[in-house]
Amino acid sequence: MSQLKPISSHLDNIPSTPGKFKMDKSPYIHRLRWHFSLAKLSFWCFLFLGLILIFFLRSTPPSSPYSDHSRRSLGNPSTWGGPAWEKRVRSSARVQSRKGITVLVTGAAGFVGTHVSAALKHRGDGVLGLDNFNDYYEPTLKRSRQDLLERTGVFVVEGDINDLPLLRKLFDVVAFSHVMHLAAQAGVRYAMQNPSSYVHSNIAGLVSILEVCKSANPQPSIVWASSSSVYGLNSKVPFSERDRTDQPASLYAATKKAGEEIAHTYNHIHGLSITGLRFFTVYGPWGRPDMAYFFFTKDILKGKSISIFEGPNHGTVARDFTYIDDIVKGCLASLDTAEKSTGSGGKKKGPAQLRVFNLGNTSPVPVTKLVSILERLLKVKANKVMLKMPRNGDVQFTHANITLAQRELGYKPTTDLQTGLKKFVRWYLSYYSSSGKKSSG
Numbered sequence: 001m002s003q004l005k006p007i008s009s010h011l012d013n014i015p016s017t018p019g020k021f022k023m024d025k026s027p028y029i030h031r032l033r034w035h036f037s038l039a040k041l042s043f044w045c046f047l048f049l050g051l052i053l054i055f056f057l058r059s060t061p062p063s064s065p066y067s068d069h070s071r072r073s074l075g076n077p078s079t080w081g082g083p084a085w086e087k088r089v090r091s092s093a094r095v096q097s098r099k100g101i102t103v104l105v106t107g108a109a110g111f112v113g114t115h116v117s118a119a120l121k122h123r124g125d126g127v128l129g130l131d132n133f134n135d136y137y138e139p140t141l142k143r144s145r146q147d148l149l150e151r152t153g154v155f156v157v158e159g160d161i162n163d164l165p166l167l168r169k170l171f172d173v174v175a176f177s178h179v180m181h182l183a184a185q186a187g188v189r190y191a192m193q194n195p196s197s198y199v200h201s202n203i204a205g206l207v208s209i210l211e212v213c214k215s216a217n218p219q220p221s222i223v224w225a226s227s228s229s230v231y232g233l234n235s236k237v238p239f240s241e242r243d244r245t246d247q248p249a250s251l252y253a254a255t256k257k258a259g260e261e262i263a264h265t266y267n268h269i270h271g272l273s274i275t276g277l278r279f280f281t282v283y284g285p286w287g288r289p290d291m292a293y294f295f296f297t298k299d300i301l302k303g304k305s306i307s308i309f310e311g312p313n314h315g316t317v318a319r320d321f322t323y324i325d326d327i328v329k330g331c332l333a334s335l336d337t338a339e340k341s342t343g344s345g346g347k348k349k350g351p352a353q354l355r356v357f358n359l360g361n362t363s364p365v366p367v368t369k370l371v372s373i374l375e376r377l378l379k380v381k382a383n384k385v386m387l388k389m390p391r392n393g394d395v396q397f398t399h400a401n402i403t404l405a406q407r408e409l410g411y412k413p414t415t416d417l418q419t420g421l422k423k424f425v426r427w428y429l430s431y432y433s434s435s436g437k438k439s440s441g
């Protein structure tokens with residue numbers, strides 16, 4: 001009891017209610033009661049905190065390999081909808097020329113998406129962009145591309161291709177004649193780190209685009225980005241559209257190949273007119289910071305070492321690098337030659353067009369040569385480290401046969417790597433120096 005005294009002494013005679021004074025209870029009883037209430041209070045506090053903890057844990061989704069991608073990108077409905085938003089959508093999609101088309105461009109704030117959107121707008125087509133602005137690479141670059149498009153009159157809606165209510169809303173507001181589907185999870189090596197993001201964007205995302213297109217009235221014609229990577233371990237060069245594509249070397253390639261098969265299904269069942277474009281290592285101004293030519297430039301300027309991959313027995317690794325302006329011409333020609341879809345009300349009314357084209361440059365260049373061109377343009381010697389090509393998705397060689405695209409689309413690339421890289425370097429230096437923007441990493 002004597003230990004209790006110092007704590008309880010100043011509490012013993014304090015009235016529980018103002019005006020009342022308790023005289024008839026012993027201090028011992030008071031102390032006991034106080035301790036009892038304290039224990040009760042602690043019990044309820046712990047229970048309450050425990051319940052809050054359980055609620056919090058249950059309401060937080062388990063972390064998944066693509067949780068950062070999907071959660072950050074599945075559009076917040078509050079960012080779209082409403083009369084002012086619809087007005088912007090309509091105005092952006094309004095055709096300005098007599099023979100203009102109305103195109104929904106997905107991945108519009110991406111590298112190819114920005115260039116294609118601007119080119120379409122420039123020639124008088126109606127263009128609406130869609131992009132989820134995910135942070136696979138620096139979102140500030142995507143925002144700068146968005147600013148660029150805003151200035152040309154293209155509104156880029158912020159939302160995800162998996163957001164079906166948003167897609168349906170867009171088709172309610174605008175009767176798109178074409179969809180240029182460029183939104184994707186790109187990069188062959190990143191698939192080792194975040195496989196689910198490829199399934200999410202390149203498979204589930206493609207299916208939701210096709211689902212909405214299939215039900216739209218009228219059904220649009222679709223042109224979409226496949227990839228040279230579908231040729232995988234194919235060793236017959238140059239790669240022709242007739243060559244085998246059943247040996248993908250990366251999950252990225254596998255999802256693009258799956259996309260081509262999915263396209264076949266929607267064409268076959270629903271009469272959607274679909275054109276897949278196999279892009280060959282596209283580069284140029286406003287490019288993707290995850291690509292070698294881009295981060296080599298950054299690292300060379302910073303004096304950091306760069307790893308150059310080589311094949312077995314020091315074999316050359318080479319790419320059919322294709323300049324963005326040539327790719328844009330191929331994309332526009334694909335839209336212009338796309339036949340109408342044949343379905344209505346989701347049902348096929350007759351056979352519809354299904355095409356696949358290589359869009360490459362037809363002249364592979366070794367990566368070592370790419371680096372020496374950059375060294376010359378940047379006037380800085382690279383700190384090169386030769387590395388055996390890691391087994392994480394890369395292939396040793398790509399080379400496009402473009403006969404089919406030439407014949408059907410009039411596609412004819414005109415920019416060699418030296419000329420294209422010169423334009424890229426000029427853009428890079430002005431973008432990262434003049435505007436005070438910093439490249440990440």
Ligand SMILES: O=C(O)[C@H]1O[C@H](OP(=O)(O)OP(=O)(O)OC[C@H]2O[C@@H](n3ccc(=O)[nH]c3=O)[C@H](O)[C@@H]2O)[C@H](O)[C@@H](O)[C@H]1O
Pocket residue numbers: 186187188226227228229279280281282290291292293307308309317318319367394395396
């Ligand atoms: O055509 C495509 O369909 C794909 O093109 C692009 O893939 P890739 O051709 O692999 O381009 P990219 O990564 O720039 O590597 C270029 C070269 O540098 C070599 N490379 C790369 C990294 C490195 O550290 N060292 C190196 O030597 C590397 O071995 C390679 O030889 C797109 O990213 C992809 O999204 C897809 O569109």
